[in-house]
Amino acid sequence: xxxxxxxxxxxxxxxxxxxxxxxxxxxxxxxxxxxxxxxxxxxxxxxxxxxxxxxxxxxxxxxxxxxxxxxxxxxxxxxxxxxxxxxxxxxxxxxxxxxxxxxxxxxxxxxxxxxxxxxxxxxxxxxxxxxxxxxxxxxxxxxxxxxxxxxxxxxxxxxxxxxxxxxxxxxxxxxxxxxxxxxxxxxxxxxxxxxxxxxxxxxxxxxxxxxxxxxxxxxxxxxxxxxxxxxxxxxxxxxxxxxxxxxxxxxxxxxxxxxxxxxxxxxxxxxxxxxxxxxxxxxxxxxxxxxxxxxxxxxxxxxxxxxxxxxxxxxxxxxxxxxxxxxxxxxxxxxxxxxxxxxxxxxxxxxxxxxxxxxxxxxxxxxxxxxxxxxxxxxxxxxxxxxxxxxxxxxxxxxxxxxxxxxxxxxxxxxxxxxxxxxxxxxx
Amino acid sequence: xxxxxxxxxxxxxxxxxxxxxxxxxxxxxxxxxxxxxxxxxxxxxxxxxxxxxxxxxxxxxxxxxxxxxxxxxxxxxxxxxxxxxxxxxxxxxxxxxxxxxxxxxxxxxxxxxxxxxxxxxxxxxxxxxxxxxxxxxxxxxxxxxxxxxxxxxxxxxxxxxxxxxxxxxxxxxxxxxxxxxxxxxxxxxxxxxxxxxxxxxxxxxxxxxxxxxxxxxxxxxxxxxxxxxxxxxxxxxxxxxxxxxxxxxxxxxxxxxxxxxxxxxxxxxxxxxxxxxxxxxxxxxxxxxxxxxxxxxxxxxxxxxxxxxxxxxxxxxxxxxxxxxxxxxxxxxxxxxxxxxxxxxxxxxxxxxxxxxxxxxxxxxxxxxxxxxxxxxxxxxxxxxxxxxxxxxxxxxxxxxxxxxxxxxxxxxxxxxxxxxxxxxxxx
Numbered sequence: 128x129x130x131x132x133x134x135x136x137x138x139x140x141x142x143x144x145x146x147x148x149x150x151x152x153x154x155x156x157x158x159x160x161x162x163x164x165x166x167x168x169x170x171x172x173x174x175x176x177x178x179x180x181x182x183x184x185x186x187x188x189x190x191x192x193x194x195x196x197x198x199x200x201x202x203x204x205x206x207x208x209x210x211x212x213x214x215x216x217x218x219x220x221x222x223x224x225x226x227x228x229x230x231x232x233x234x235x236x237x238x239x240x241x242x243x244x245x246x247x248x249x250x251x252x253x254x255x256x257x258x259x260x261x262x263x264x265x266x267x268x269x270x271x272x273x274x275x276x277x278x279x280x281x282x283x284x285x286x287x288x289x290x291x292x293x294x295x296x297x298x299x300x301x302x303x304x305x306x307x308x309x310x311x312x313x314x315x316x317x318x319x320x321x322x323x324x325x326x327x328x329x330x331x332x333x334x335x336x337x338x339x340x341x342x343x344x345x346x347x348x349x350x351x352x353x354x355x356x357x358x359x360x361x362x363x364x365x366x367x368x369x370x371x372x373x374x375x376x377x378x379x380x381x382x383x384x385x386x387x388x389x390x391x392x393x394x395x396x397x398x399x400x401x402x403x404x405x406x407x408x409x410x411x412x413x414x415x416x417x418x419x420x421x422x423x424x425x426x427x428x429x430x431x432x433x434x435x436x437x438x439x440x441x442x443x444x445x446x447x448x449x450x451x452x453x454x455x456x457x458x459x460x461x462x463x464x465x466x467x468x469x470x471x472x473x474x475x476x477x478x479x480x481x482x483x484x485x486x487x488x489x490x491x492x493x494x495x496x497x498x499x500x501x502x503x504x505x506x507x508x509x510x511x512x513x514x515x516x517x518x519x520x521x522x523x524x525x526x527x528x529x530x531x532x533x534x535x536x537x538x539x540x541x542x543x544x545x546x547x548x549x550x551x552x553x554x555x
Numbered sequence: 556x557x558x559x560x561x562x563x564x565x566x567x568x569x570x571x572x573x574x575x576x577x578x579x580x581x582x583x584x585x586x587x588x589x590x591x592x593x594x595x596x597x598x599x600x601x602x603x604x605x606x607x608x609x610x611x612x613x614x615x616x617x618x619x620x621x622x623x624x625x626x627x628x629x630x631x632x633x634x635x636x637x638x639x640x641x642x643x644x645x646x647x648x649x650x651x652x653x654x655x656x657x658x659x660x661x662x663x664x665x666x667x668x669x670x671x672x673x674x675x676x677x678x679x680x681x682x683x684x685x686x687x688x689x690x691x692x693x694x695x696x697x698x699x700x701x702x703x704x705x706x707x708x709x710x711x712x713x714x715x716x717x718x719x720x721x722x723x724x725x726x727x728x729x730x731x732x733x734x735x736x737x738x739x740x741x742x743x744x745x746x747x748x749x750x751x752x753x754x755x756x757x758x759x760x761x762x763x764x765x766x767x768x769x770x771x772x773x774x775x776x777x778x779x780x781x782x783x784x785x786x787x788x789x790x791x792x793x794x795x796x797x798x799x800x801x802x803x804x805x806x807x808x809x810x811x812x813x814x815x816x817x818x819x820x821x822x823x824x825x826x827x828x829x830x831x832x833x834x835x836x837x838x839x840x841x842x843x844x845x846x847x848x849x850x851x852x853x854x855x856x857x858x859x860x861x862x863x864x865x866x867x868x869x870x871x872x873x874x875x876x877x878x879x880x881x882x883x884x885x886x887x888x889x890x891x892x893x894x895x896x897x898x899x900x901x902x903x904x905x906x907x908x909x910x911x912x913x914x915x916x917x918x919x920x921x922x923x924x925x926x927x928x929x930x931x932x933x934x935x936x937x938x939x940x941x942x943x944x945x946x947x948x949x950x951x952x953x954x955x956x957x958x959x960x961x962x963x964x965x966x967x968x969x970x971x972x973x974x975x976x977x978x979x980x981x982x983x
Contacts, residue, residue: 181635192649196630
């Protein structure tokens with residue numbers, strides 16, 4: 128008997144029919160001899176409707192009250208799911224984040240989990256019942272107030288519960304069949320990945336892959352939780368995200384031991400490129416600039432500092448940051464121009480980032496050559512480069528991004544003939 | 556400085572505009588130098604929408620999950636109200652039933668309050684903030700599950716909080732200006748009652764007056780809570796419901812001490828009349844019949860047993876019960892016909908009940924005479940009669956009920972020339 132945590136997003140439970148379909152799936156999983164804990168998001172449009180109401184009432188909304196408001200969403204979906212499961216003849220009980228022991232800090236709207244004590248969930252499944260837990264929400268240790276976990280919250284709830292319960296697997300149900308070697312909407316020949324390590328998945332998520340949120344993958348890697356990303360519309364095996372390379376080999380027993388070097392190609396259009404011109408080339412200036420950006424609550428991603436070429440003692444520093452944070456960062460930088468002593472700022476939102484991810488990359492010097500050759504042949508200019516042991520990322524012109532993704536995907540032999548299944552829509 | 560508990564029903568907070576209007580009222584009350592605790596129901600249609608969703612999913616719904624589902628409604632209204640109050644520049648925090656310390660038994664859907672520990676509410680108002688509490692909901696002592704209080708729940712939450720906090724008054728906001736001497740929709744000349752004792756109000760509520768639920772009046776009487784029933788659409792004084800006659804006199808200092816004998820006329824169309832024909836006139840038979848009806852979960856209201864007139868050793872027993880419980884009671888009675896040995900059953904839904912209520916009634920023998928004379932002159936036949944020390948009720952044909960109410964109302968000098976204000980709609 129396995130203990131399985133299953134997470135369903137808002138698009139899977141957007142109406143009564145969706146809730147019944149999910150209920151059927153949960154009941155089938157239990158009937159196959161498993162203990163089942165279900166984590167569920169708010170129904171499809173609920174969150175937007177609640178936000179709309181709040182907007183009608185207040186522009187400067189209290190974060191505590193917003194969390195109270197939004198947490199109503201999962202109460203609705205989880206109690207309805209419990210009823211739907213009971214309608215199939217199984218026993219189910221729903222639990223709020225607080226009842227499920229999801230203890231967080233007091234940062235409303237983006238609370239971090241600090242403890243998970245799922246006593247009631249455990250009692251429920253040990254009795255042979257199905258436990259349903261509200262995703263996205265918890266209770267603050269400090270104030271006993273309702274909190275929400277922010278982006279990627281429901282996935283993180285599922286992984287945190289799986290870790291605390293020692294679950295055999297955490298299944299993340301989504302509207303695609305799994306993780307693909309590239310976005311199937313851009314690369315039609317993209318291939319579903321059967322297994323990927325947590326580390327590689329982390330790089331994929333950080334590089335723009337939208338299927339799993341970075342935070343949930345981090346949590347899974349840290350606590351050794353096996354993730355299975357799969358479609359709620361089919362019973363096909365999806366993608367296994369495995370916390371250690373040993374597991375990755377173990378799960379593939381009977382398959383060829385030769386691992387593919389490259390896991391996939393991710394891309395991201397959500398960043399902008401900032402270039403600070405004529406920065407005095409003296410120690411501490413880069414830190415000063417990044418400090419200003421951080422002070423404007425912006426997260427810098429890639430950084431390139433050019434060598435001081437003009438013999439003027441001045442250099443240029445380029446970096447990327449999320450487009451939505453661009454204005455605030457620019458305002459802060461402009462205000463500090465005289466103090467820092469740079470000459471000007473260039474700001475460009477028309478850029479795209481492409482990342483090639485694979486655990487075998489570090490031990491294979493031919494990878495970079497093949498990567499840049501493919502980009503060159505496809506006529507893609509490279510603006511910025513950054514690398515880690517298992518990733519190469521480049522920034523190019525946004526219009527060239529799709530071409531670049533397809534070229535790299537093909538060059539590394541990732542193309543397949545099978546058609547990817549894409550349903551569209553995202554949960555929280 | 557007074558401590559005021561204000562309760563607003565679903566029709567007062569049915570949309571963003573309504574919520575802002577309530578917020579203004581709450582802020583004004585605080586600005587006048589009071590501590591304010593607000594109890595709020597779910598927004599207008601929320602409960603119906605949630606019930607509709609549940610109906611789409613399951614016909615035999617778990618009571619525990621229904622409570623979880625319905626309790627989402629107040630989270631939405633109370634957090635939005637907190638935001639609206641903050642928008643006016645005041646500080647407010649919302650609390651669920653559980654957070655406000657509303658501890659109940661575990662009877663889902665109609666839980667009874669067993670303890671109220673409003674520590675967090677108290678801390679909030681002592682700090683000078685406004686506390687908003689979800690009506691209608693609590694947490695079960697036994698299982699720590701979310702419960703709902705059932706009919707009249709939000710009013711009862713408000714009264715229970717007022718009692719636990721030692722509030723100076725519990726204001727129940729509604730869509731009429733207060734309690735009237737009769738339903739203004741039937742008697743256009745009905746008069747608003749300025750003060751009424753809890754006992755009389757209890758008889759009014761039990762006799763079909765819809766403004767206050769019996770349960771909330773019972774709680775207020777038991778714990779000595781002063782109620783002020785008033786309109787959320789005006790700032791007029793409403794009706795004070797006072798737990799002891801002393802208070803009633805005290806509050807009217809400066810007004811004539813001569814109390815009106817009669818408080819008002821209530822009516823009720825929701826009951827049916829059952830007559831059991833030819834019941835053996837031996838001890839225990841009536842108890843046997845009422846036991847069968849109770850076993851079918853039906854509440855008997857009025858009872859009339861005719862004298863055994865036919866010399867046959869048989870008698871007829873008539874009683875009224877809620878129409879919605881009629882079918883189940885009839886089924887149970889029919890099944891027991893041979894055992895009890897009665898001859899037949901008459902069932903009539905086309906009846907109406909009229910009640911005259913007044914504390915002075917017992918010491919005034921002229922009241923019954925005037926009452927029946929008014930009915931007689933209006934051509935109203937009387938089917939059943941029942942009395943208490945402060946009430947006379949009769950059952951008549953449903954079609955004659957409005958005529959009867961107007962006749963009795965006029966006979967006791969309750970008519971006024973002012974036009975009553977009626978807005979329509981009910982909360983939970």
